[in-house]
Amino acid sequence: MLFNSLEFIFLYLPITLSIFFGIGKFGNYRFAIVFLVAASLSFYGWWNPPYLLLLIFSLIFNYFIGSALSEKLKIKLGKKLLLTLGIIVNLALIGYFKYANFFVSTVGDLLGRNFNLENIILPLAISFFTFQQIAYLVDAYKGETKEYNFLDYCLFVTFFPQLIAGPIVHHKEVMPQFEDKSTYRFNPENMAVGITIFSLGLFKKVIFADNIAAYATPVFTAASKGIEPTLVEAWVGALAYTLQLYFDFSGYSDMAIGIARMFGIKLPINFNSPYKAISISDFWRRWHITLSNFLRDYLYIPLGGSRKGEIRRNLNLLITMLLGGLWHGAGWTFVFWGGLHGTYLIINHQWRSLRKRLGHDLKNTNWFDKGCGWLLTFVAVVIGWVFFRAENMSASFLILKGMFGFNGVSLSDLFSNKSILWIIPLLTIACLGKNTQEWMERYNPALNYSSSNSNLQFWKRLQWEPNQLWSILIATIALVAILSLSKESEFLYFQF
Amino acid sequence: MKLTQSYIKNYIMTFFGGLFLVASFNFVVDPRKMFAVVDIKGFNSEKPFILNSGLRKLKSVEIEKGNFDTVLLGTSRVQYGLSPLHPIFGSSKAYNAGLAGTSIYEIFKAFKFANKQSNLKKVVLGLDAISFHSKKGAGGDYHQSKFSQSFNQLNFLSSEIFSKDKILESFETITFNLKNKRDEYISSGFIKRNDSPESIRRELFINTIKEFLVREDLYPGLYDSPQRLELLKEIFNRRKDDTKLYLFISPIHAYQLEGMKSINRFSLFEQWKRDLVQIVAEDAIANPNKQPIVLWDFSGYNSITTEKIPPAGSKKEMKWYWESSHYKKEVGDMVLDVMFNYPEKSQNTPSDFGVIINSNNIESHLERIRKEQALYKQNFPQEVKEVERLARETAHLRKASKID
Numbered sequence: 001m002l003f004n005s006l007e008f009i010f011l012y013l014p015i016t017l018s019i020f021f022g023i024g025k026f027g028n029y030r031f032a033i034v035f036l037v038a039a040s041l042s043f044y045g046w047w048n049p050p051y052l053l054l055l056i057f058s059l060i061f062n063y064f065i066g067s068a069l070s071e072k073l074k075i076k077l078g079k080k081l082l083l084t085l086g087i088i089v090n091l092a093l094i095g096y097f098k099y100a101n102f103f104v105s106t107v108g109d110l111l112g113r114n115f116n117l118e119n120i121i122l123p124l125a126i127s128f129f130t131f132q133q134i135a136y137l138v139d140a141y142k143g144e145t146k147e148y149n150f151l152d153y154c155l156f157v158t159f160f161p162q163l164i165a166g167p168i169v170h171h172k173e174v175m176p177q178f179e180d181k182s183t184y185r186f187n188p189e190n191m192a193v194g195i196t197i198f199s200l201g202l203f204k205k206v207i208f209a210d211n212i213a214a215y216a217t218p219v220f221t222a223a224s225k226g227i228e229p230t231l232v233e234a235w236v237g238a239l240a241y242t243l244q245l246y247f248d249f250s251g252y253s254d255m256a257i258g259i260a261r262m263f264g265i266k267l268p269i270n271f272n273s274p275y276k277a278i279s280i281s282d283f284w285r286r287w288h289i290t291l292s293n294f295l296r297d298y299l300y301i302p303l304g305g306s307r308k309g310e311i312r313r314n315l316n317l318l319i320t321m322l323l324g325g326l327w328h329g330a331g332w333t334f335v336f337w338g339g340l341h342g343t344y345l346i347i348n349h350q351w352r353s354l355r356k357r358l359g360h361d362l363k364n365t366n367w368f369d370k371g372c373g374w375l376l377t378f379v380a381v382v383i384g385w386v387f388f389r390a391e392n393m394s395a396s397f398l399i400l401k402g403m404f405g406f407n408g409v410s411l412s413d414l415f416s417n418k419s420i421l422w423i424i425p426l427l428t429i430a431c432l433g434k435n436t437q438e439w440m441e442r443y444n445p446a447l448n449y450s451s452s453n454s455n456l457q458f459w460k461r462l463q464w465e466p467n468q469l470w471s472i473l474i475a476t477i478a479l480v481a482i483l484s485l486s487k488e489s490e491f492l493y494f495q496f
Numbered sequence: 497m498k499l500t501q502s503y504i505k506n507y508i509m510t511f512f513g514g515l516f517l518v519a520s521f522n523f524v525v526d527p528r529k530m531f532a533v534v535d536i537k538g539f540n541s542e543k544p545f546i547l548n549s550g551l552r553k554l555k556s557v558e559i560e561k562g563n564f565d566t567v568l569l570g571t572s573r574v575q576y577g578l579s580p581l582h583p584i585f586g587s588s589k590a591y592n593a594g595l596a597g598t599s600i601y602e603i604f605k606a607f608k609f610a611n612k613q614s615n616l617k618k619v620v621l622g623l624d625a626i627s628f629h630s631k632k633g634a635g636g637d638y639h640q641s642k643f644s645q646s647f648n649q650l651n652f653l654s655s656e657i658f659s660k661d662k663i664l665e666s667f668e669t670i671t672f673n674l675k676n677k678r679d680e681y682i683s684s685g686f687i688k689r690n691d692s693p694e695s696i697r698r699e700l701f702i703n704t705i706k707e708f709l710v711r712e713d714l715y716p717g718l719y720d721s722p723q724r725l726e727l728l729k730e731i732f733n734r735r736k737d738d739t740k741l742y743l744f745i746s747p748i749h750a751y752q753l754e755g756m757k758s759i760n761r762f763s764l765f766e767q768w769k770r771d772l773v774q775i776v777a778e779d780a781i782a783n784p785n786k787q788p789i790v791l792w793d794f795s796g797y798n799s800i801t802t803e804k805i806p807p808a809g810s811k812k813e814m815k816w817y818w819e820s821s822h823y824k825k826e827v828g829d830m831v832l833d834v835m836f837n838y839p840e841k842s843q844n845t846p847s848d849f850g851v852i853i854n855s856n857n858i859e860s861h862l863e864r865i866r867k868e869q870a871l872y873k874q875n876f877p878q879e880v881k882e883v884e885r886l887a888r889e890t891a892h893l894r895k896a897s898k899i900d
Contacts, residue, residue, distance in 0.1 A: 006650045006658075188500040195507060466503035475510035483518060483663070486655035 001046045003198075003255040004205055004485060012043065017262060024184030032184050033151050036263070040160040044125065051123040054093070055158070061089060062133040063153050069140035072147055079141055086137045094130045097123055102330035125164045127327060129157055131294055136171050138298055145171065152178050161259040165252055167270040168290040173447055174265060183264040192466045193443045194262035199478035200436050201254025206481040208426055209248035215419035216241035216389070222414055223398045224391040231409040234402025236419045241389045242382050243426045246275065249288070254436050257446050269437055269446035275381070275430045278373035280344040283381060289448070295324050314349070318342035328388070333396060337387040344380055378431075439464045515658060522657040525666035529681075530557055530656045537673075544672045545665050546681045550636020551575075552602070553652075555593055555685055556643045559610050566590035567610045568685075570622030571598050573746045573821070577828030578620065580684040584836045588617065592685035599632035604727040605643040611734060619735065620742045620832070625768045629713045630721040688825070689818060697806045700819035705755045706886055708821070710893045718761040719768045725775055732779045732789065740787045742835050743776070745769065747794035747827055747849070750802045750872055751820040754880055757869070758887035759894070766862050769793065773858045791853055792835055793861065797868035798848040800827060805879065 001008045016039045023032040045052040065086035067073040075082065095103075097120055108115030136156075139145050148156070148171070155178055162169050177183055219229050219237025229237060250271035260267045270290050277283035284292045300320040306313040318339065325338015355362060365373075383400065390396035401407055437445045441463060464470055524534045527545045530553070535541050546554060559567070565588045568578045574594030581590075593606050603621070610616060626632075639646050640655060656662060672679075680687050691700075708714040735741055756762045776791045795801065800823075806812040816827045833842040834850040841847065853861050873880045 006654050010650070188504060192500040192503045192507075195504070466500045468502075468506055471503045471506035472510050475507045476514065478507075479511055479514040479518075480660070482515070483658055483660040486651065486659050486661070 001043055003252065003259070004202060004481075006482075006485065009202075009482065013259065013262075020263060021184070021186040024186070027184075029181060029184050030151065033155050033178065037151065037154045037158055040155070040158040040163060043160040044158065044163060047124050048121065051121075054097075054123055054126075055129065058090070058093065058129060058133065059154055059157055062086065062137060062157075063150055066136055066140040066145065066153070069137060070143065070145050070147065083137055083141045087134055090130050090134050090137075094126055096120070097126055099326075099330045128166050128168055129163065131168055131291075131298075131327075132157060132170075135294060135298055139171065146175070148175055159260070159265070161256040161263075161265075162267055165249075165256070166288075166290055167253055167256060167268050168294050169267060170290075170293075173268055177265050185264075187264055189443070189466075190261050190264045193440060193445065194258045194260075195478075196258070196464060196470075196474050197261060197436055197440060197445060198255050198258030199474045199481070200439075201251045201256075201258055202481040203477045204247045204251030204254065206251075206484050208429075209244050209246075209251060210484075212240050212247070212422045212426060213244045215416065215422065216244050218414055219399065220389055220391065220395065223395040226394075226398070227414075228398050228407040229402040229414055230407050230411065231402060231405045232411060233414045234399050234407070236415060236423065237399060238382050238386050238403060239423050239427065240419060242275075242385050243423065243430060245385060245389075246271070246430055247426070250435075261445075266444065266447045269449040271435070272437065272449070273430070273435045275378060275427075276374070276432075277377050277381075278370050280341070280348045280377055280380060283377055284341075284345070291324070291327075295320050299323065310353070314346045317345050317349070321345065332393060333387045333390055336393065336396075337384050340384050340387065344384075518663060519657040522659070522662045522666050525669055527662060527665040527669040528656065529554060532561075538676065539673050540669055542669075542673050542677060542679045543681060544669060544677070544679045546679065547687070550596075550638070551685075552595060552606075552636050552638045552641035552643060555591075555595070555606070556609060556641040556647075558685065559591060559593060559606075560613050560642055562589065562591055562684075563614045564589045564591040564610070565614065565616060566618040566620070567607070567616060568592045568594060568620045568622070569603050569607055569610075570594045570620075570746075571603075571624050571627055572596035573624060573748075573823065574620075574622040574828075575685070576687055576689045576818070577823050577825060578622065578832060579686050579825055579828060581686070582829055582832050584832050590618075590684065594622070594685065595636065597635045598627055599629065599635070600627045600724050600727045601633055602635065602638060602643065603627065604731055605634075605638075607731050608734065609643050611736070611739075616736065616739050618740050618742065619731075620835070621731070621744070623743060623745050623772065624748075625719050625765050626708075626714050628719055628724040628768065629717050630723055631717075632713050689822070691818060694811060696809060696811055697814055697817075697819070698808050698810070701749075701751055701805055702882070702886065704819045704821050705751060705883060706890060708752065708755050709759060709887055709890045715756055715759060715761050716894050718756065719764045722771055725771055728772075729775055729779070732775070732783065732786075735786060737786050741789045742792070743772075743789055744792040744831060744835060744850075745772075745795045747798075747801050747823050747831065749805075749817050749820040749823075750797050750876075751805065751879060751883060753795070753797070753801075753869065754872075754883040755820075755887070758884050769853065769862065770858055773853055773855055777855045790835075790838075792831075792850050793853045794831055794834075794850050796851075796865040797872045799846040800830070800849050802872060802876070804876075 001012060003009075016036075020032055020036055020039075023035055041052060041055070044055055064073070065082055068075040068077070068082050069079055069086075077085075101120060104115045136145065136153075152175055156169070156171055156174055157163075159169075159174070216237055219233055220241070223229060223237075253270035257267045257270070268290050270288060272286040272289065274283055274287035277286050300316055303316040303319060304312055305316060308316075319342075321338045321342030322335055323338070325334045325336070325341070328334045328337070352362060383403075386399050386403075387393075387396045390399060398407075437449050441451045443464070523531055525540045526532065526534060527540075527543060528549055529543050529546060566580070566585055568574050568580060568590065570578075571594060575592060575596060576594075578592055578594065580592045591610075593610060595602055595606065607619065607621075634644065638644055640652065641647065680690060710716070732741070753762065753765070756765050772791060776789050779786075780788055800816050803814055803816045806814065815824075817823055830842070830845045830849060834845055838852075851857075851861060
């Protein structure tokens with residue numbers, strides 16, 4: 001089930017909320033958790049019931065290994081061996097379901113043969129629950145996990161708002177919230193904040209992302225067929241996709257954060273106006289934050305981080321980003337995208353070291369430096385997204401060629417005037433506007449969000465508050481989004 | 497606490513209030529005739545958006561509600577050609593379930609649905625070889641229709657009443673009605689085609705045949721495999737014992753047959769007919785308790801299908817055809833007359849129009865058509881040359897899609 005489906009909004013969500021708080025009202029918290037786990041599993045099973053078994057296996061296996069690692073369970077195996085086993089099994093699962101075909105066809109390509117496994121359907125959410133549980137195992141190994149019971153653990157992994165596409169939740173962030181009894185009592189503030197964030201997310205996804213997608217898709221489809229987009233067309237395609245991805249993903253994260261909040265659970269912030277970043281490392285502190293944190297804590301730092309000298313640091317960065325790229329999808333374009341960002345980060349670090357050596361004060365930058373930094377970062381990110389979106393490497397290069405003007409400048413059928421009417425406002429919103437967390441700042445919209453502490457009285461007056469005006473505005477936004485969920489596909493006339 | 501509570505209350509009231517307003521408006525105006533509850537002349541009775549819809553959804557809804565005892569199935573030729581109001585149907589309730597751009601798959605699903613919904617006494621099925629292309633599946637709004645197993649009531653309501661697009665359509669429907677304009681959708685699934693008086697017939701013939709010569713799912717890929725006959729057999733097998741099934745091959749204009757011939761597809765068309773005859777014969781043995789099926793062939797070079805095409809530039813209307821592929825209602829009326837009055841002959845129908853084909857006469861029938869084809873070339877050499885020229889001119893387009 002998707003958050004932006006009618007079944008979810010009008011049936012699943014209200015029913016689950018009512019039953020959950022109904023049970024909570026009678027003070028039976030364990031039962032409320034059992035219900036929420038069951039509801040989350042059915043949410044997952046809705047899509048492909050057999051894969052529910054995979055999720056349940058993964059849950060039981062990881063809880064078992066975790067308990068052994070935290071010595072709750074006595075097992076005669078060394079801890080290091082247990083952790084290795086745990087990680088290998090998790091990686092083997094994701095490896096089979098997500099990467100087997102990629103690996104086999106790559107080997108085939110190298111041998112000049114055409115290998116292919118039969119169609120393996122990628123289990124939804126496997127990338128997310130695998131990461132979440134590996135983090136848990138590593139922390140159990142380090143003795144940083146408390147004695148969680150199985151039920152809480154199940155909820156931590158399967159809690160449906162974050163199950164499918166994150167934010168990637170850390171056990172330390174949510175487990176204590178499950179233990180808090182006040183979570184199980186209906187709280188109007190949580191509900192008001194929750195529906196507001198959800199409505200904003202839905203609007204971003206349905207109105208912004210889905211509409212601008214119409215200008216990205218044709219360019220990338222054309223490029224995959226070998227058609228060369230001209231200068232403006234290539235930029236329209238790349239920018240439209242840049243905006244589509246942001247509003248889609250951050251909208252989805254908002255929806256997840258909003259739904260969780262309705263249940264009284266705060267999820268971590270996942271996007272913090274990434275297109276306002278003034279350097280590439282700034283970008284990664286703002287884009288898909290929970291993934292960046294995971295990669296930092298469970299890959300980059302264990303690899304040695306920046307503790308083993310500059311060369312090793314650069315290598316670690318590159319490895320982290322290459323694997324991060326591969327995590328997004330099984331294909332060379334994703335690996336290349338990761339490598340590109342790794343390279344960006346290395347250049348960024350080298351540049352900073354150089355400036356430090358030259359005696360520049362890095363904290364003291366003027367608006368011009370910031371502007372140049374922003375522009376460079378933004379263009380670099382847009383170029384990255386071309387690889388991220390394109391069907392294959394040659395299509396990516398065709399679009400890049402276009403962006404650099406090598407395919408000419410004249411406009412063809414690929415270009416639509418309307419695209420500009422979408423791109424400019426959305427670009428303005430993404431680069432200059434306030435984001436969901438900023439609007440909701442006074443009501444702790446998400447974990448790990450440090451408020452800007454802006455003292456501007458004017459801005460403070462604009463911010464969200466549970467008053468009549470805002471309720472009408474937000475309800476209207478939600479209504480517009482819901483009414484736009486179904487699109488009538490035009491039927492071309494003159495058929496036989 | 498108070499503040500947030502009233503915030504939630506206001507939110508819910510605004511949201512559901514707005515939803516209710518939108519839904520009622522769309523329900524009342526009903527731009528796609530899905531509910532047919534309110535029908536006010538000069539306000540919403542004409543529905544200009546129906547034809548854009550693909551019509552699968554509407555037809556499935558109407559079949560579900562209508563309790564028809566006769567359905568007319570087939571492609572756009574049936575949809576524009578066979579009137580469910582023809583006197584031959586008498587007091588029985590007939591519905592035209594013909595679909596544009598359809599395949600035998602959709603026709604089968606539409607039949608299955610109608611057969612389940614009502615007690616069908618008569619089924620008329622117009623056959624076109626193009627709908628048997630092995631890769632032609634569902635089209636239009638099929639997946640949102642009740643013909644499809646993926647039909648979902650919530651999505652149906654969402655697209656028909658909880659929808660921004662529908663608000664715009666509703667407004668435009670009202671303006672259309674206020675201007676006293678007429679749309680083409682009549683009722684019971686039939687569409688009354690009205691071409692502009694400025695239309696030049698020969699141009700329409702040329703444009704139509706060009707499309708048929710180029711598109712893989714039309715003549716280049718004509719009857720690419722007999723596998724889709726299985727779906728027709730399924731229709732045979734599923735019909736109730738007392739349902740009478742009338743099968744006929746569409747009376748397309750001779751110009752179309754010349755199109756097939758020009759790219760060497762005519763023998764496939766003949767093979768398709770042979771295979772039809774065979775499965776009809778097999779059905780007589782397999783289903784002895786059911787009403788026997790009669791297969792009529794109205795195609796070929798008869799006095800209707802060889803109607804003279806007006807010269808280039810002429811705006812003269814033709815008596816029987818809109819263009820080479822679609823016959824007019826007058827032809828459809830004759831088709832129904834011939835089939836339903838058999839064995840009596842209809843007085844107003846030429847005697848060479850419509851032949852029952854079966855295993856005994858199929859080869860002689862095909863042989864006769866081939867002779868008539870030669871005759872047509874003698875009598876209308878310009879038409880044959882024109883089609884051949886168009887075939888040559890479109891050769892590169894067929895090559896580009898790796899068909900020839």
